[in-house]
Every structure is written in C-alpha cells, then in structure tokens.
Amino acid sequence: MAAIFRMSKSSNLASSICRAFTTASASASAGSLSPRPQWVFLGCPGVGKGTYASRLSNLLGVPHIATGDLVRHELSSDGPLSKQLAEIVNQGKLVSDEIIISLLSKRLEVGEAKGEIGFILDGFPRTIRQAEILEGVTDIGLVVNLKLPEQALIEKCLGRRICSQCGKNYNVAEINIKGENGKPGIYMAPLTPPPQCASKLITRGDDTEAVVKERLRVYQEMSQPLEDFYRTRGKLLEFDLPGGIPESWPKLLEALNLDECEEQLSAAA
Numbered sequence: 001m002a003a004i005f006r007m008s009k010s011s012n013l014a015s016s017i018c019r020a021f022t023t024a025s026a027s028a029s030a031g032s033l034s035p036r037p038q039w040v041f042l043g044c045p046g047v048g049k050g051t052y053a054s055r056l057s058n059l060l061g062v063p064h065i066a067t068g069d070l071v072r073h074e075l076s077s078d079g080p081l082s083k084q085l086a087e088i089v090n091q092g093k094l095v096s097d098e099i100i101i102s103l104l105s106k107r108l109e110v111g112e113a114k115g116e117i118g119f120i121l122d123g124f125p126r127t128i129r130q131a132e133i134l135e136g137v138t139d140i141g142l143v144v145n146l147k148l149p150e151q152a153l154i155e156k157c158l159g160r161r162i163c164s165q166c167g168k169n170y171n172v173a174e175i176n177i178k179g180e181n182g183k184p185g186i187y188m189a190p191l192t193p194p195p196q197c198a199s200k201l202i203t204r205g206d207d208t209e210a211v212v213k214e215r216l217r218v219y220q221e222m223s224q225p226l227e228d229f230y231r232t233r234g235k236l237l238e239f240d241l242p243g244g245i246p247e248s249w250p251k252l253l254e255a256l257n258l259d260e261c262e263e264q265l266s267a268a269a
C-alpha cells in the first residue's frame with residue numbers, strides 16, 4: 001500500500017512537471033534555432049548560484065529559474081501556503097517535493113506562454129528524488145557545481161543584502177581567506193549598492209548564522225549526493241570559484257567554452 005502510494009505520488013509529480021517541460025521542449029524544436037541550453041546550477045547556500053546563473057541566462061538568452069525565488073515570492077504573497085512556507089524556510093529546511101514541483105511547473109507554464117525556450121535551473125533539483133523526476137521528463141545538458149570554502153559561504157550569507165525595491169543582491173562582507181595546503185587564497189570585495197538602493201536594503205529571514213549553518217547541514221545531507229548522481233552520468237562540471245565576480249566570471253566562461261561567445265556579444269553591443 002505504502003509502495004503504491006509512493007509510486008502514485010511520484011507519477012503525479014512527474015506528470016505535472018512533464019507537461020510543463022514537454023511544452024517547453026516542443027517550442028524549442030519547433031523553431032529553427034539550435035537547441036537552447038537546459039542547465040542546472042548546484043552549490044551550497046551562499047556560493048553564488050543566483051549571480052552566475054543569472055549572468056549566464058542573460059548571455060545565452062534563456063530564463064534563469066530559481067526555485068528559492070519562487071518560494072520567496074509565494075511566501076510574501078499572503079496566499080494559502082505562505083505561513084507554512086515561511087516556517088520551513090526560516091528553519092533552513094527543505095520545502096516538500098510536491099510544493100516545489102507545483103511552483104516550478106506553474107513557472108514553466110507561464111514561460112511557455114511567453115515563448116521561453118531552454119532554462120538555467122538554480123536550486124532545483126535539491127534531492128535525488130527531484131533529480132530522478134527531472135531526468136524522467138527532460139534532458140539536462142550540463143550541471144555546474146560551484147564551490148567555495150565553508151568559511152566564505154557563511155560570511156557571504158551573513159553579508160547578503162537585497163534591495164527591497166529592485167530586488168538586486170549586494171554583499172557587505174569583505175572575504176579574505178588565506179591560502180593553505182597548496183590551495184590558493186580567496187579574496188572577494190564587498191558588492192556595494194548604488195545610492196538608489198543603499199537606503200532600501202533588507203536581509204533575508206533565513207540568512208542568520210544559526211539558519212545558515214542548518215541550511216549547510218541540510219545541503220550536505222540532501223543535495224550533496226546529487227554530485228555523484230550527475231558525475232556518474234558524465235554531466236557534472238566542477239568549478240572552484242577563484243574569488244569575486246571579476247576573477248570568477250571570465251574563468252567560468254572559459255570552463256564552459258563560452259569566452260568567445262561573450263566577446264562576440266560585447267562586440268555586437
């Protein structure tokens with residue numbers, strides 16, 4: 001009985017996400033455009049998935065879909081789920097697969113209606129079950145795994161500030177980690193807001209030290225196994241961030257063989 005329940009729950013989830021993903025893939029192949037990337041960004045809280053996924057989505061012309069943003073949007077909307085979500089997120093726990101897949105499917109359907117093709121997923125999948133459901137419904141071309149030492153992750157989360165008006169992310173932390181055991185040091189300058197955002201900065205409710213530590217623990221337990229899941233499928237690109245955006249962005253483009261793509265786009269701009 002329990003096994004049937006688990007199976008039927010899974011297949012319901014798979015079919016709702018499947019509808020959303022298959023329409024997105026159908027529009028990709030209907031046009032004459034070459035297939036657009038369907039990529040996933042993995043990495044611990046605070047590593048910078050949002051920053052680099054958003055830059056790449058602008059460069060490649062595909063939507064950046066962050067499940068954390070979908071969750072935050074839902075919890076600030078005063079809808080029926082908002083209280084329940086606030087409690088889970090502010091404890092650093094994961095939201096249920098059912099809720100996440102429902103939010104993601106809705107987001108994909110809205111994008112499909114606007115003609116979006118391809119995607120960069122940030123924060124999904126976060127569990128093996130989510131990865132299996134995703135694998136059952138669409139092909140993921142590449143999984144980028146961003147990495148930073150734990151000390152930098154904690155400092156970055158605690159220093160994160162968001163403009164309550166435009167939603168842009170800044171960081172007041174100056175990170176300076178000494179190199180040791182043959183590993184190079186890491187320096188990250190603060191990401192200072194422009195004057196129009198400076199007076200409107202807010203901090204995420206889950207960016208307190210206790211909750212960040214819990215999020216890191218949950219990541220290790222639930223999401224780290226995804227590295228092996230994608231490694232064994234030959235899809236994982238490991239990327240140790242060498243520093244802040246000025247050092248890391250060009251190196252990431254190089255690792256993705258996109259450095260020429262950016263040169264062409266900036267020459268055309």
Ligand SMILES: Nc1ncnc2c1ncn2[C@@H]1O[C@H](COP(=O)(O)OP(=O)(O)O)[C@@H](O)[C@H]1O
Binds near residue numbers: 044069215
């Ligand atoms: N794929 C997912 N599965 C379950 N919960 C999720 C998922 N994506 C986001 N969440 C919830 O939203 C919160 C914020 O997500 P995100 O902004 O990606 O945070 P982080 O900085 O910890 O990577 C998570 O702590 C979790 O509660």
